[in-house]
Amino acid sequence: MKNNHELWATHFPQFIENKDKGVDFLMDASSLVKLPAGKQVFYPGSVCENYLLVLDGVVKVQLMAADTGREILLYHVRSGDSCVLTTSCLLSGDSYPAEGIAEIDVTAFAMSSQAFYRCIELSAFFREFVFKNFSSRLSNIISRMESVVFETIDQRICKALLASGDKVIAKTHQELAYESGTAREVVSRHLKNFENIGWVSLKRGTVDIINREALIKACNKSEET
The missing domain is CATH 2.60.120.10 (Jelly Rolls)
Known part of the structure; x- marks a missing residue:
């Protein structure tokens, strides 16, 4: 000691x-x-x-x-x-x-x-x-x-997913919502959309990143007015 x-x-x-x-x-x-x-x-x-x-x-x-x-x-x-x-x-x-x-x-x-x-x-x-x-x-x-x-929900969720640099994100939707400053239901809805367009794959307790480049692009996209 x-x-x-x-x-x-x-x-x-x-x-x-x-x-x-x-x-x-x-x-x-x-x-x-x-x-x-x-x-x-x-x-x-x-x-x-x-x-x-x-x-x-x-x-x-x-x-x-x-x-x-x-x-x-x-x-x-x-x-x-x-x-x-x-x-x-x-x-x-x-x-x-x-x-x-x-x-x-x-x-x-x-x-x-x-x-x-x-x-x-x-x-x-x-x-x-x-x-x-x-x-x-x-x-x-x-x-x-x-x-x-000032950032969109998509931008905040993408940043939360990319923060660790890992391909498999071992976090629940509630934990991602907490980090993104929004509600779990909102995160679940957006993640499902991400999955539908091929950016991620959703599993119990994890999110697998499939298209990192798309997530990075979404992070850098200015909020539409």
């Missing part, structure tokens, strides 16, 4: 290499936490108490419509990442507007909100790290929202 210093060196080497005096405080103030798959990390209305840096695993951050129960994926937090909503809530003092769930087992460094504020004050390096990550993740969220608002 690696000690915390070795884990920092493996997953966040820039912290070990940096000579900023506040970085030592940051690492000493952090504790190692493990979250099992399915664990709710935060939920709408909850107060942000910790800043997390993910070492291993994936946290999915999603919105849920209160009236329909439909979930919309905002982003994933993976190894080497921090959560943009967590950063936003810590900086603003607001509660979480969305839900975070460990998609698979997660190992992370956690520091209290008090330690986070102190590190922001002490360390120019940490301030730059926090705001660069915040800016990058925020840009990704805006890009995803633009996709949901």
Whole structure:
């Protein structure tokens, strides 16, 4: 089992290499936490108490419509990442507007909100790290929202199918709907159309890509007006 210093060196080497005096405080103030798959990390209305840096695993951050129960994926937090909503809530003092769930087992460094504020004050390096990550993740969220608002359903489903680069997509229609920001019934209808024109082959729990070039072309096609 690696000690915390070795884990920092493996997953966040820039912290070990940096000579900023506040970085030592940051690492000493952090504790190692493990979250099992399915664990709710935060939920709408909850107060942000910790800043997390993910070492291993994936946290999915999603919105849920209160009236329909439909979930919309905002982003994933993976190894080497921090959560943009967590950063936003810590900086603003607001509660979480969305839900975070460990998609698979997660190992992370956690520091209290008090330690986070102190590190922001002490360390120019940490301030730059926090705001660069915040800016990058925020840009990704805006890009995803633009996709949901401005792209056609066909484009979003095609992108979801092509995202992994695999020929066989081991995902249910519900999972594809979640990633595409639409309803399962809509995805099923469009996938059936894709199958009818020879783009994919539908099987239980999987979608086999038959004509990747057609899917790529559909992704790049501008929405008709």
